[in-house]
Amino acid sequence: MSEFADPVPLSGQRVALEPLTHDHVEGLRAVVAEGDLHRTWYTRIPAPEEVEAEVERRLGLQAQGTMAPWAVRRLDTGAVCGATTFMNVRPQARKLEIGSTFYAPSAQRTGINTETKFLLLARAFEELRCIAVELRTHWHNHQSRTAIARLGAKQDGVLRNNDIWPDGSYRDTVVFSILESEWPAVRSDLTYRLTR
Template sequence: MSESPTTPSAEFSTPVTLTGSRVVLEPLSHEHADGLRAVVTEGDLHRTWYTRIPAPDAVEAEIDRRLGSQARGEMAPWAVRRLDTGEVCGATTFMAVRPAARKLEIGSTFYAKSAQRTGINTETKLLLLTRAFEELRCIAVEFRTHWHNHQSRAAIARLGAKQDGVLRNNDIWPDGSYRDTVVFSILDQEWPAARTDLRYRLQR
């Protein structure tokens, strides 16, 4: 039996528009395809070996994949749009959603090179975490990244997330290499302090 859009379970996989002072997170659609192609083309992001960022000619298929996961109740996907320029500058999701356990993962995130180190990721995560903890009443939010993605690991730690552990040989990469997955999380009781720090850093 399918979930009604108003049920708590469906809420976890229903992206709603989230607006801050730097960005607006819009429910992902194919209308974002041209903007996301420009994002992954800038700096050849898709060539970074330890990430799964779509190539420019694979953006439509990646949008299809994310919307398919949303339809199955597995994911809530967003496009990230800058408010200063009006341009799409990235994408992000709630994934591995577990409504019954009140848990989810924030992931499948990428930003244009020009959007990195600008506060855009900080505000995006503040918006997502606020929805997760304060609207969906999550008890934990998880982040996962490749062991070799040191930039991502540092960014996750700056959010106030704590490292839970490393899953060795957790996946096989397209080039045949093995992925060790680093797992972080923020718990509901840790959220108030993490929220205060994120707001503080955005005001600096």
């Protein structure tokens, strides 16, 4: 397995990113049940009864070498509060995408996403020597688009009718990226924000 698909444990002041296992299923069921996250039409968040299959799917992609999946645990309460991944990993091109991320509503706007992304970006650029990291979201997911831009990612473009959603609607995918040359400034900004 490529180290790009190896979800090594990562830890900060607010969160611990743990390699995803079946032991996280119950915690993630509670996450998606909070606020009925799975009912948001422009995201692909599993319903509580679908969490086990989603964990299995992510672990299967890890075994194929195309994904590194983590569970996100709050350090203040010890509770699992979300999940994230390196996906579409391309070691030969030294590129990957951070995605398939979701958090409990109670974890949003707490600095947890900022620190999670900081830990993932530091691993991508400083350990895996990536030349670019992508982040993608649905055109209608304005909260996600704003959060990605706040990280310091730049919008590359919009892939129109890039996917067909389960309800039959078309997904326009907004593509953002951070380049290797931009990482020092992004790192400084995220470090500053995390210490405020």
